[in-house]
Amino acid sequence: MVKDHLCEPFELVLKELLGECPRGLHTHTFFELIYIVSGTGRQSINGIEFDYKAGNLFLVAPNDSHIFKIEEPTQFFFIRFNNIFVQSSKKEKELTDRLEMILQNAKHEPGCILKTETDKRSIIHLMEMIINEHLNHSLYHKELISQLVNTVLVIIARNISQVFPEKISEASEEKAISILNYIQTNIYYPEKLRLDHISKHFGIAESYLGSYFKKHANETLQQYILNYKLKLIENRLLHSNMRVSEIADEFGFADKSHLNKIFKKYKGVNPTDFKKKGAAVIS
Numbered sequence: 001m002v003k004d005h006l007c008e009p010f011e012l013v014l015k016e017l018l019g020e021c022p023r024g025l026h027t028h029t030f031f032e033l034i035y036i037v038s039g040t041g042r043q044s045i046n047g048i049e050f051d052y053k054a055g056n057l058f059l060v061a062p063n064d065s066h067i068f069k070i071e072e073p074t075q076f077f078f079i080r081f082n083n084i085f086v087q088s089s090k091k092e093k094e095l096t097d098r099l100e101m102i103l104q105n106a107k108h109e110p111g112c113i114l115k116t117e118t119d120k121r122s123i124i125h126l127m128e129m130i131i132n133e134h135l136n137h138s139l140y141h142k143e144l145i146s147q148l149v150n151t152v153l154v155i156i157a158r159n160i161s162q163v164f165p166e167k168i169s170e171a172s173e174e175k176a177i178s179i180l181n182y183i184q185t186n187i188y189y190p191e192k193l194r195l196d197h198i199s200k201h202f203g204i205a206e207s208y209l210g211s212y213f214k215k216h217a218n219e220t221l222q223q224y225i226l227n228y229k230l231k232l233i234e235n236r237l238l239h240s241n242m243r244v245s246e247i248a249d250e251f252g253f254a255d256k257s258h259l260n261k262i263f264k265k266y267k268g269v270n271p272t273d274f275k276k277k278g279a280a281v282i283s
Helices: 083-089 094-106 117-136 143-162 174-183 195-202 206-217 221-239 244-250 256-267 269-280
Strands: 002-004 010-017 027-028 031-038 041-046 048-052 056-062 066-070 074-081
Touching: 010 117, 010 143, 027 066, 027 206, 031 117, 041 056, 048 221, 066 074, 074 117, 074 143, 117 143, 174 195, 174 221, 195 206, 206 221, 221 244, 221 256, 221 269, 244 256, 244 269, 256 269
Parallel strands: 002 027
Antiparallel strands: 010 074, 031 056, 031 074, 041 048, 041 066
């Protein structure tokens, strides 16, 4: 598989593609924002497919494998950047650290990264401005583009954070948010989600960790881990061709039967039937 590298901390590319994606299935060593200016088709990230249309914004994280299946001629606007850009463009270390952690979790959320209509409208205007500055090279265009891209990144971070519990906000303690990000990052590694492991990692007494998490998230640590897993499993069932046994293995369940039991308990239907119903709705 082809792996692309970025020689600079930051790069902009406006490109129109017809038919087959010329890069084929490939990965990056950098982050790539993909804004759909026009056209339709399907985007595949890590084997999960979903439709795209004008106004959609996708974030491909480092080492994600992806490819476009173009239906109508599509104009893409690519914003490529790495951690050096994030670090150098933010003066406040706390904001930089939080943004980096949130961006690293983007790979778990398939589909358009924008969750609210207000942010979707804002991104359309911001992208129009960035593209205009990129094409016209007006005075101070580099400085303005940098500021606009920073604004886009903050909006993206806010939308990715929609998977956090409602009680978590920008005013929440940094350690509480760090624990949530840690859980999301290590959701596929059950041994790293044990109470003793998290307690040691964050320097919080094991006897206090549970009450600390519930105080800030308004749900228990185990409830959050399970709910987040189930959300990701729903995405796998709806948007990938993975078998239930493969999904069970990916998320650390003992076997397919264990996943079936847990999924039916909390969702009221077994994974196979959920997938069938979802496919019927999509079609």
